[in-house]
Amino acid sequence: MTEDNARHAMLVACDAAGLPGIPDARLLRLGENALFALPEAGVVVRVARSKEMAEKVAKELAVARWLAHQGFPSVHPTDDPQPVEADGRLVTFWTYVPDSAPTTSVTVLADLLRDLHALPDPDFPLPPLDPFPIMRRRLEVVSGIKRDDVQFLAEACDAAEDGFRSLIATSPQHLVHGDAHRGNILCDGSRALLIDYEAVAIGPRAWDLVPTAIAVDRLGLPPGDYADFVRSYGFDVTQWHGYPVLRTTRELGMTTWLMQNAQSGAAADEFALRMQSLRKGDLEQRWHAL
Structure with missing residues (x-):
């Protein structure tokens, strides 16, 4: 996975979900997943390397919802239908949180x-x-x-x-x-x-x-x-x-x-x-x- 093909998958998924995909959306991280920030939409888009990661993606969503129910300080998935398959990858959508502090202790x-x-x-x-x-x-x-x-x-x-x-x-x-x-x-x-x-x-x-x-x-x-x-x-x-x-x-x-x-x-x-x-x-x- 490269930044370019992950970005294309992000745009395809945003279009499918009815979100305003932005071609120059800021890349936050590229590793097992690519994360893109869409501050105007209040969303972070997470692109998994492969649709073969379906079980792992489903687990992430389930854990996030469970942590929210427990009141644990965590980030939440949006209410958009997800995951979305795009270009053979799985894409999920999360609430955008602008990091407001320097490196955490x-x-x-x-x-x-x-x-x-x-x-x-x-x-x-x-x-x-x-x-x-x-x-x-x-x-x-x-x-x-x-x-x-x-x-x-x-x-x-x-x-x-x-x-x-x-x-x-x-x-x-x-x-x-x-x-x-x-x-x-x-x-x-x-x-x-x-x-x-x-x-x-x-x-x-x-x-x-x-x-x-x-x-x-x-x-x-x-x-x-x-x-x-x-x-x-x-x-x-x-x-x-x-x-x-x-x-x-x-x-x-x-x-x-x-x-x-x-x-x-x-x-x-x-x-x-x-x-x-x-x-x-x-x-x-x-x-x-x-």
Whole structure:
């Protein structure tokens, strides 16, 4: 998926839904999904990579509606008929929230996760936490990446999977966001909202704490900020016996996600840096968020 073909799918879907599609609508994010902001219509349009993601898209909508019913601070889907199929992709529509604050502190994230984890498990089925199928799918369909890099990542996934599944099997299972980091927080005035429900699953709550812990070594998060995160949430995942397994799995996910757009430019440079550190087993090599 490129920005151009995602934009075309967005315009087709907007036309089908009777929304004013805007050719120069602002791209917010391009990853597993492309997100376009249509502020005049009060809508964010989310374009999934493939219509094969139908179950995941349906889950996102169900989770968002359930969170709204629970009164949890979250973004809501619009009332437009959805999802809409356009150009072989699935498109959904969400309430536009202009982000009104600078980068959110990790304590805000900790508070949101603490409150999320305090909710009852939903009364509808959610998939078990399992990041490996999507990582393998990325590796199967990617182009423009060196074969040696793809092979290394595939073998690294094979090596990590048994330990991950053993840990999951012996850990309590509850609602988890699945991709909990500050980039998935919006500030609506003074109210912080946890967004992006694509990876919501049933799994160990520790999974949601791992990204912030990794950020100290990988993304330059000050140790004092991480200490604040721990105090706010009430648990230090780095002291848990399962942390190394979850960290390895999460870093493979971070790298295969970046790989999808790493054919040139800054993403290619960052991908090469991450591959070098993974090959060396260097857990302190600084990465950069893109």
